[in-house]
Amino acid sequence: MRGLLLRLVFVLALPALLVAVWWVSSAGSEDVYWPPLGTILESFPDVWTGERWRGDVLPSVLRLTTGWVLAAVAGVALGTLIGSYRRVRAVCEPVLEFLRAVPPPVLVPVIMLFAGIGDTMKVVVIASGCVWPVLLNTVEGVRAVDAVMTETARSYGITGAARLKDVVLPAAGPQIFAGLRQALSIGIILMVISEMFAASNGLGFTIVQFQRSFAIPDMWTGILLLGLLGFVLSVLFRWAERRALGWYHGLRTAARRSR
Amino acid sequence: MLDVRGLRKVYEGSGRRTEAVRDLTFTVAAGELVCLVGPSGCGKTTLLKCVGGLLEPTAGEVFLAGRKVDGPPPGMAFVFQEYGRSLFPWMRVGQNVELPLKQKDLSRSRRRELVADALASVGLADAAGAYPWQLSGGMQQRVAIARALAYEPEVLLMDEPFAAVDAQTRADLEDLVRRLWRERGITVLFVTHDIDEAVYLGERVIVLSASPTVVREQLKVDLPDERDQLTTRVAPRFAELRTHVYEQIQAAKRGAGPVRKDTPPPR
Numbered sequence: 154m155r156g157l158l159l160r161l162v163f164v165l166a167l168p169a170l171l172v173a174v175w176w177v178s179s180a181g182s183e184d185v186y187w188p189p190l191g192t193i194l195e196s197f198p199d200v201w202t203g204e205r206w207r208g209d210v211l212p213s214v215l216r217l218t219t220g221w222v223l224a225a226v227a228g229v230a231l232g233t234l235i236g237s238y239r240r241v242r243a244v245c246e247p248v249l250e251f252l253r254a255v256p257p258p259v260l261v262p263v264i265m266l267f268a269g270i271g272d273t274m275k276v277v278v279i280a281s282g283c284v285w286p287v288l289l290n291t292v293e294g295v296r297a298v299d300a301v302m303t304e305t306a307r308s309y310g311i312t313g314a315a316r317l318k319d320v321v322l323p324a325a326g327p328q329i330f331a332g333l334r335q336a337l338s339i340g341i342i343l344m345v346i347s348e349m350f351a352a353s354n355g356l357g358f359t360i361v362q363f364q365r366s367f368a369i370p371d372m373w374t375g376i377l378l379l380g381l382l383g384f385v386l387s388v389l390f391r392w393a394e395r396r397a398l399g400w401y402h403g404l405r406t407a408a409r410r411s412r
Numbered sequence: 413m414l415d416v417r418g419l420r421k422v423y424e425g426s427g428r429r430t431e432a433v434r435d436l437t438f439t440v441a442a443g444e445l446v447c448l449v450g451p452s453g454c455g456k457t458t459l460l461k462c463v464g465g466l467l468e469p470t471a472g473e474v475f476l477a478g479r480k481v482d483g484p485p486p487g488m489a490f491v492f493q494e495y496g497r498s499l500f501p502w503m504r505v506g507q508n509v510e511l512p513l514k515q516k517d518l519s520r521s522r523r524r525e526l527v528a529d530a531l532a533s534v535g536l537a538d539a540a541g542a543y544p545w546q547l548s549g550g551m552q553q554r555v556a557i558a559r560a561l562a563y564e565p566e567v568l569l570m571d572e573p574f575a576a577v578d579a580q581t582r583a584d585l586e587d588l589v590r591r592l593w594r595e596r597g598i599t600v601l602f603v604t605h606d607i608d609e610a611v612y613l614g615e616r617v618i619v620l621s622a623s624p625t626v627v628r629e630q631l632k633v634d635l636p637d638e639r640d641q642l643t644t645r646v647a648p649r650f651a652e653l654r655t656h657v658y659e660q661i662q663a664a665k666r667g668a669g670p671v672r673k674d675t676p677p678p679r
Binding site: 299301302304305307308309310311312315319320323324326400401403404407408 | 461464465466484486488489490492494497498500501502503511512514515543545546559563
């Protein structure tokens with residue numbers, strides 16, 4: 154119980170301090186672009202009403218999850234294929250390096266040309282940015298499967314789908330999750346950017362609207378909400394990772410203890 | 413049971429040509445426990461991987477029960493030296509033992525039975541729910557042995573399985589292998605660099621030359637079937653045999669020509 158309290162204090166100390174600093178330094182600010190934190194927090198419930206949650210937050214989150222899931226599936230599937238065969242890798246690697254180097258936001262105008270300005274465009278933009286860390290990490294993870302494990306699987310006739318499901322993918326799991334995590338933060342960025350370009354709803358759209366109409370405190374509430382969204386998603390992700398990779402964390406702890 | 417004829421393995425790569433195994437011919441009868449011992453770096457692992465179908469020999473053939481080996485055959489199980497890398501850390505002990513069985517056409521209840529039986533015979537009946545990395549090194553190697561047993565192989569190939577565990581654990585594991593071999597009547601081909609271990613375990617010891625490897629000598633171990641760490645290891649006959657093998661290995665290291673003797677040294 155005391156340990157739990159102590160941990161809570163550790164977790165909350167720095168955020169509380171930063172909020173306090175913001176509060177004090179902005180209190181009584183006359184600057185239009187730098188409203189007091191008190192004002193921002195007061196306008197938060199007025200801005201983010203049930204209708205806004207339904208009409209802007211939910212569509213944004215749906216686009217983000219759809220794009221991210223698509224990227225995850227495509228990235229893991231392609232990455233496994235490329236990582237498993239040396240020849241495929243030799244053919245694909247230069248192209249991958251080039252594609253990865255293209256900053257995803259510049260794709261927005263291009264993707265708009267063929268995917269229009271609807272949800273499809275946003276999902277495609279998010280997916281096309283998220284896929285790279287997943288793909289490249291999967292390739293590395295699949296390539297790095299331990300030689301002894303591979304031989305063990307082979308000597309016991311574990312081949313094909315069973316090998317993929319029980320050996321290759323779990324072995325690459327830690328790397329794949331690292332990729333998925335990077336993809337999540339890229340996804341949030343692309344969600345906002347794609348909504349700023351051409352949209353009629355969504356978080357990015359709303360924040361830009363507030364800024365253009367000089368509703369500065371409202372704009373700040375949107376930024377706060379985006380930060381909170383990112384935080385909640387990362388907590389959820391970490392929870393899922395702990396569940397899926399429990400063995401990996403246990404293995405590392407065991408290895409550290411024996412050293 | 414196991415018939416190795418004229419096995420040769422040459423590695424080619426980066427402009428270097430290494431002849432690891434030159435010409436190996438030997439047989440292992442059904443139900444026999446044969447130890448392969450040789451100077452370090454003499455291609456023991458290469459040889460065993462060729463026998464197990466994990467590596468393709470450059471020349472020569474391996475037959476398992478009359479069938480040519482051209483890939484890992486279903487009748488063989490492998491126990492590797494690196495137990496920590498051979499068990500899958502994302503699976504619990506029971507799942508690790510069960511995984512190879514899923515490739516066989518067995519009912520779920522039969523699989524359960526095999527897993528429980530194999531774990532019990534290595535003394536790990538309670539560990540099925542643990543992860544491998546929660547166990548000590550010796551216990552992990554027991555799990556690997558249980559996995560091999562549950563697979564019900566005709567031939568068990570063991571590649572320096574106890575090289576990475578401490579001396580006391582090692583003695584226990586040696587006795588375990590002897591006991592399982594006697595109880596289950598499986599054929600075992602056991603590779604080691606440890607001369608005492610080879611003599612203590614084997615019914616027969618095959619001494620290999622330095623690389624490129626040939627068979628230097630085949631030696632029948634005429635120790636009683638009932639062996640134990642205390643009495644066997646101090647028996648005069650054990651000392652004679654180990655001294656003889658030791659001399660052979662030393663001679664092999666010096667590169668002296670092979671002395672093919674297929675009889676035990678005189679008492």
